[in-house]
Amino acid sequence: MNEEKGMTIIVKTITRxxxxxxxxxxxxxxxxxxxTPGGGFAGGVIIxxxxxxxxxxxxxxxxxKRHKISTLHNIEAGGALAFVIIGILxxxxxxSFLANFISTGxxxxxxxxxxxxxxxxxIGAKAGTALYLVFYYLVTHRSFIQKSESEGEIK
Amino acid sequence: xxxxxxxxxxxxxxxxxxLIARKKENIAAGIALIVxxxxxxxxxxxxxxxxxxxxxxxxxxxxxxxxxxxxxxxDYLSSFMLIIISVISLIxxxxxxxxxxxxxxxxxxxxxxMLMITGMNGVxxxxxxxxxxxxxxxxxFSAYSLVAFGCEAEELExxxxxxxxxxxxxxxxxxxxxxxxxxxxxxxxxxxxxLLLNEKSKVIYLVYGMMIVGFGLKSALVPFHAWLPDAHPSxxxxxxxxxxxVLIKVLGIYALIRVFFNVFGAPQIFLxxxxxxxxxxxVVGGLMSLMQWDIKRLLGFSTVSQVGYIFLGIGLGxxxxxxxxxxxxxxxxxxxxxxxxxxxxxxxxLDTRDMKQMGGLSKKLPITSTTSMIGSLSIxxxxxxxxxxxxxxxxxxxxxxxxxxxxxxxxxxxxxxLAYYLKMQRFTFYGKQNFxxxxxxxxxxxxxxxxxxxxxxxxxxxxxxxxIKEVTxxxxxxxxLDKTKYIEYIKPLILGGR
Numbered sequence: 001m002n003e004e005k006g007m008t009i010i011v012k013t014i015t016r017x018x019x020x021x022x023x024x025x026x027x028x029x030x031x032x033x034x035x036t037p038g039g040g041f042a043g044g045v046i047i048x049x050x051x052x053x054x055x056x057x058x059x060x061x062x063x064x065k066r067h068k069i070s071t072l073h074n075i076e077a078g079g080a081l082a083f084v085i086i087g088i089l090x091x092x093x094x095x096s097f098l099a100n101f102i103s104t105g106x107x108x109x110x111x112x113x114x115x116x117x118x119x120x121x122x123i124g125a126k127a128g129t130a131l132y133l134v135f136y137y138l139v140t141h142r143s144f145i146q147k148s149e150s151e152g153e154i155k
Numbered sequence: 156x157x158x159x160x161x162x163x164x165x166x167x168x169x170x171x172x173x174l175i176a177r178k179k180e181n182i183a184a185g186i187a188l189i190v191x192x193x194x195x196x197x198x199x200x201x202x203x204x205x206x207x208x209x210x211x212x213x214x215x216x217x218x219x220x221x222x223x224x225x226x227x228x229x230d231y232l233s234s235f236m237l238i239i240i241s242v243i244s245l246i247x248x249x250x251x252x253x254x255x256x257x258x259x260x261x262x263x264x265x266x267x268x269m270l271m272i273t274g275m276n277g278v279x280x281x282x283x284x285x286x287x288x289x290x291x292x293x294x295x296f297s298a299y300s301l302v303a304f305g306c307e308a309e310e311l312e313x314x315x316x317x318x319x320x321x322x323x324x325x326x327x328x329x330x331x332x333x334x335x336x337x338x339x340x341x342x343x344x345x346x347x348x349x350l351l352l353n354e355k356s357k358v359i360y361l362v363y364g365m366m367i368v369g370f371g372l373k374s375a376l377v378p379f380h381a382w383l384p385d386a387h388p389s390x391x392x393x394x395x396x397x398x399x400x401v402l403i404k405v406l407g408i409y410a411l412i413r414v415f416f417n418v419f420g421a422p423q424i425f426l427x428x429x430x431x432x433x434x435x436x437x438v439v440g441g442l443m444s445l446m447q448w449d450i451k452r453l454l455g456f457s458t459v460s461q462v463g464y465i466f467l468g469i470g471l472g473x474x475x476x477x478x479x480x481x482x483x484x485x486x487x488x489x490x491x492x493x494x495x496x497x498x499x500x501x502x503x504x505l506d507t508r509d510m511k512q513m514g515g516l517s518k519k520l521p522i523t524s525t526t527s528m529i530g531s532l533s534i535x536x537x538x539x540x541x542x543x544x545x546x547x548x549x550x551x552x553x554x555x556x557x558x559x560x561x562x563x564x565x566x567x568x569x570x571x572x573l574a575y576y577l578k579m580q581r582f583t584f585y586g587k588q589n590f591x592x593x594x595x596x597x598x599x600x601x602x603x604x605x606x607x608x609x610x611x612x613x614x615x616x617x618x619x620x621x622x623i624k625e626v627t628x629x630x631x632x633x634x635x636l637d638k639t640k641y642i643e644y645i646k647p648l649i650l651g652g653r
Contacts, residue, residue, distance in 0.1 A: 084163060088163065088167075096214075096215065
């Protein structure tokens with residue numbers, strides 16, 4: 001761990017305790033999207049916030065050392081593609097876009113509501129990574145501009 | 156059933172490009188081109204298909220019944236718009252193949268382009284108010300990013316301005332949809348139309364006002380036009396031609412026609428407002444064009460003026476007026492796309508948009524010059540090009556409807572149109588040479604696209620020939636003027652009856 005980047009040791013220590021809670025809460029919101037308030041988008045936002053939390057506390061290089069940014073791009077596009085594919089499978093099975101084609105299960109249990117949980121997971125993957133990517137590009141672009149300004153390239 | 160695929164195919168392609176073609180830009184361009192061709196064939200087939208289906212095909216998402224679920228309605232008007240979208244977008248994709256040599260991040264361009272087509276196809280097909288709003292937002296968000304695609308300060312400013320104006324208009328539309336929902340408890344357009352027949356509430360006038368301002372902002376009617384001359388010229392040329400040629404027509408004009416004619420039953424107050432605003436747009440856009448020296452800005456103001464003609468035709472409310480309006484809508488999308496592509500080719504060759512630094516290009520760029528002349532003559536209404544026929548119909552419709560003064564304005568602005576296009580020709584392609592050298596030759600795909608569009612400027616005139624008119628334009632006019640058929644379809648599907 002690089003002590004010089006990011007925030008103070010207090011923030012880093014607290015972050016180590018809280019970031020998993022935030023991440024797991026996001027997963028919970030996505031998986032229980034069809035039962036409780038929230039869903040794919042809300043859960044995805046919470047997951048992306050856990051990444052933002054890490055980046056703020058440990059500096060922007062911390063995350064990049066462990067994960068490639070292209071992986072996030074792939075998950076983002078894959079999530080959206082998965083949504084469309086689930087919709088097309090609905091056409092293949094029942095003849096209508098986004099129609100339900102798997103068992104609806106027992107009411108109020110985790111395994112219920114047909115394809116809606118799958119769609120929530122797809123949206124969660126898309127929203128979570130996309131929001132973090134927006135944050136990431138704003139952060140890197142900002143330091144790029146500051147660097148150029150100090151070198152006198154941009155007036 | 157081909158209806159949902161107009162939305163699914165480009166949506167799928169957009170994310171497929173984002174997933175697999177980030178490093179391989181040729182694959183991104185290939186996917187976009189294939190999708191363009193498929194959509195083009197499908198849209199023309201859909202028009203043919205309608206004649207065997209009593210003029211309308213309905214599609215319901217997820218196997219639910221109509222007022223509950225989102226429905227897609229394919230009728231002659233939707234099919235007509237789909238043909239315009241897919242033909243112009245196919246040519247714009249082909250044009251971009253080599254035009255984008257100067258840009259980085261081609262895959263982003265094509266992915267955003269596909270999303271824009273998704274949104275526009277969705278707007279043309281949807282039969283649901285909230286879904287209309289969502290599809291408008293999808294196409295607008297991609298349009299904002301595409302306007303800013305060059306990442307220069309001027310482009311970013313134009314995109315920001317466009318985004319602010321777009322957000323205001325979308326908010327107004329969303330509010331009016333909310334009010335409609337509070338009156339009728341339904342979001343299905345046909346169902347709302349049916350329930351409004353017995354509704355005497357005055358709050359409906361608030362909805363009219365918000366919708367006219369909201370969609371008027373999107374179609375750049377005159378009091379709401381300030382964003383267009385910034386946003387359209389700043390985009391890369393294929394996007395300018397898509398924005399001016401197709402986007403404002405689908406999001407603004409088509410949506411207004413669909414909502415006010417098919418759902419609200421063409422209230423008289425709407426027709427009068429549109430008529431007056433149309434004439435003001437025509438005049439202001441034309442006069443502002445005369446003063447421009449930036450070639451793409453001139454074309455931007457010219458769009459405002461020509462949109463005025465379309466609204467003049469719609470505002471008359473007579474069958475002939477509507478016929479002229481939709482024919483001019485088709486023609487304008489062809490020649491304005493052509494003219495923006497010409498301007499893009501000139502910009503590609505000279506790296507400037509200032510007409511004072513051009514001149515004498517007709518010898519250096521013969522194909523660009525010839526096609527630009529055809530586009531200019533078409534838009535100014537010179538026979539035998541398509542613009543002549545649509546303007547003539549609108550002018551005759553004005554006289555028939557008892558508005559000879561409006562007809563006089565239309566003729567006067569037509570002369571002014573000729574004046575500023577002659578100015579453009581004189582300073583760009585003829586006269587003294589004011590540039591030092593040509594940086595790059597105009598590449599193959601640019602030339603081919605311009606030649607195809609110039610050909611369409613002549614070919615589309617045949618739509619007005621009796622015999623062909625009855626099976627094409629008249630069918631679209633019937634859909635607009637038939638106030639009951641769109642509402643009728645919902646009656647057998649109502650759940651329980653409210």
